[in-house]
Amino acid sequence: MTDESHLLVQARSGAREFAAFYRHFERPVLGFFVNATGRSDLAADLTAETFARALEAVAAFDPTRGRADQWLFGIARHVLAESYRRRRVEASARARLGMPELILDDDTAETIVRLSSGHGDASLALALLPDEQRRAIEARVLDGREYPEIADELRCSEALVRQRVSRGLRAVRSRLAGGQ
Amino acid sequence: MTILPELERDLFNAAEERLRPATTAPHARPSPPPSSVRARLGRAAAGLPAILSVAVAIAVAVIAVVVLGHGHQAGPRATASGASGGSSRTELIRALGVLRRPQTKADLDGLERAYPRRDTIVSPPTRYPYEMDRRLARVVSIPAWRAEVLIAPVRFESSPTSGGPEGVLLSGWWAGDRFQLPGRLIGSPATSVGEFLARGLWGGPVVPGLDVAHGVVRGPDVEDGVLLVPDGVASVQLGRVTLSAQVAGLSTKAMIAALATIHGSAAVHDNIAAFQLAIPVYAGRPPHWLGPGPSLLGAHWPGPGPAPKFWFPAVGAAVQDTWFDASGHVVSRTTTEIGVTLRVQMAPAANH
Numbered sequence: 129m130t131d132e133s134h135l136l137v138q139a140r141s142g143a144r145e146f147a148a149f150y151r152h153f154e155r156p157v158l159g160f161f162v163n164a165t166g167r168s169d170l171a172a173d174l175t176a177e178t179f180a181r182a183l184e185a186v187a188a189f190d191p192t193r194g195r196a197d198q199w200l201f202g203i204a205r206h207v208l209a210e211s212y213r214r215r216r217v218e219a220s221a222r223a224r225l226g227m228p229e230l231i232l233d234d235d236t237a238e239t240i241v242r243l244s245s246g247h248g249d250a251s252l253a254l255a256l257l258p259d260e261q262r263r264a265i266e267a268r269v270l271d272g273r274e275y276p277e278i279a280d281e282l283r284c285s286e287a288l289v290r291q292r293v294s295r296g297l298r299a300v301r302s303r304l305a306g307g308q
Numbered sequence: 309m310t311i312l313p314e315l316e317r318d319l320f321n322a323a324e325e326r327l328r329p330a331t332t333a334p335h336a337r338p339s340p341p342p343s344s345v346r347a348r349l350g351r352a353a354a355g356l357p358a359i360l361s362v363a364v365a366i367a368v369a370v371i372a373v374v375v376l377g378h379g380h381q382a383g384p385r386a387t388a389s390g391a392s393g394g395s396s397r398t399e400l401i402r403a404l405g406v407l408r409r410p411q412t413k414a415d416l417d418g419l420e421r422a423y424p425r426r427d428t429i430v431s432p433p434t435r436y437p438y439e440m441d442r443r444l445a446r447v448v449s450i451p452a453w454r455a456e457v458l459i460a461p462v463r464f465e466s467s468p469t470s471g472g473p474e475g476v477l478l479s480g481w482w483a484g485d486r487f488q489l490p491g492r493l494i495g496s497p498a499t500s501v502g503e504f505l506a507r508g509l510w511g512g513p514v515v516p517g518l519d520v521a522h523g524v525v526r527g528p529d530v531e532d533g534v535l536l537v538p539d540g541v542a543s544v545q546l547g548r549v550t551l552s553a554q555v556a557g558l559s560t561k562a563m564i565a566a567l568a569t570i571h572g573s574a575a576v577h578d579n580i581a582a583f584q585l586a587i588p589v590y591a592g593r594p595p596h597w598l599g600p601g602p603s604l605l606g607a608h609w610p611g612p613g614p615a616p617k618f619w620f621p622a623v624g625a626a627v628q629d630t631w632f633d634a635s636g637h638v639v640s641r642t643t644t645e646i647g648v649t650l651r652v653q654m655a656p657a658a659n660h
Contacts, residue, residue, distance in 0.1 A: 143323035150319050154310050176315050183319060183326055225322040230315060239311050273559070 136196035159243035168240035180221035261296030403538040418447030438462040523616020545573040552624035562592025
């Protein structure tokens with residue numbers, strides 16, 4: 129189990145532990161969202177929603193089925209995609225938990241913007257892909273893994289993995305070039 | 309220090325309710341949605357698709373490094389929970405001769421350098437918050453490296469489960485031109501007493517000559533690591549090294565091959581075995597740089613300027629190590645989680 133999975137398992141046991149989990153992942157998650165949206169206020173609210181959902185789901189985290197960061201960023205991707213689909217920032221988990229509105233001052237907004245790598249469009253384009261295409265691209269292009277291994281993991285044929293990678297990359301390029 | 313302390317506080321409050329024992333925990337406490345912010349953000353989100361603009365396709369990798377690249381930060385200290393119960397501060401002091409000597413001014417000076425009482429350095433996240441026993445902090449010098457290693461007992465605020473609340477901390481800093489912030493490159497690994505007694509505690513890697521901005525190692529192509537071991541161990545030999553955590557963008561097979569080249573042995577002084585290892589070379593398909601910028605994770609070059617040819621990620625590994633006593637008899641064969649830096653040749657950067 130990774131450090132982060134330990135941290136997440138610990139996070140089930142109390143508020144202090146969950147706060148520690150939040151502190152550990154705050155910057156990466158904020159960075160992910162500011163890359164995706166280019167906006168610090170949106171990044172902050174999407175981050176808040178992501179952690180609220182993580183809190184709701186933390187009891188279900190199973191360290192034998194995946195890493196904590198993958199689990200958390202899975203939630204983050206979902207929140208992002210859902211927000212784009214509905215054209216508003218999701219706040220349902222925060223509402224359920226009774227969490228108040230976040231207000232950013234200028235310094236904080238600037239700090240968040242500095243987390244951006246400047247390549248947010250690509251992050252967003254990838255995040256908005258259908259799940260099976262995104263997973264295939266992550267495994268092949270980003271992890272550099274071999275097709276047979278990916279096919280085995282995704283329980284599909286090698287040809288299908290190739291097709292998903294190809295179509296996914298085409299969709300990403302199209303989106304980056306200005307398409308939808 | 310967090311960027312959004314209000315959010316941390318709100319989550320803490322929500323978690324107090326949520327993670328309370330089941331008899332009282334409301335799983336879906338009704339509450340009005342934060343309508344004002346939703347309206348505000350709704351308007352903003354409506355304009356979001358407009359931010360999609362031309363970018364290079366290779367930058368796709370950004371997200372995966374954020375999403376998956378965290379693995380290499382998921383450091384080698386993942387085993388605290390594996391310790392046996394019943395370990396205690398007394399047991400630790402009994403096992404570490406260096407803690408039994410009187411505290412000197414050098415110890416206090418070193419402690420203050422590493423962990424100033426008024427610490428303005430934002431420390432990296434720790435696995436478990438802990439409180440250090442400053443009275444028992446001891447510093448061990450490694451003159452050949454111009455390095456110092458701090459050893460201190462700790463009490464975990466949130467116990468690493470079966471490892472018990474008592475543990476030991478190892479931190480270090482390297483003096484000279486390329487001063488490394490204490491608690492950063494070498495990490496501030498802390499583990500439970502039981503885990504330490506069974507497996508030792510590794511600090512590292514530190515590449516003293518690493519110039520991250522230019523992607524080169526100036527001087528010897530080596531990395532340093534230290535292993536804290538109990539009394540009675542006079543030398544340590546590193547055996548087979550296996551990969552503990554994947555790194556996004558790197559081939560697992562090539563990483564394993566690189567790690568297989570690691571070997572070494574070291575004598576123990578003041579409970580510390582100091583290893584200087586040749587930096588393993590990753591020979592897989594060269595990954596791409598993801599671009600310059602203040603990235604926290606993954607293969608970003610710090611910029612400005614051209615992308616360096618090499619990247620030096622730290623990866624988590626497990627080494628099968630053998631501990632010997634002064635007579636050369638085997639004291640223990642164990643497996644220790646370590647951190648190792650790899651040399652990775654990068655593909656040329658795309659134009660961003």
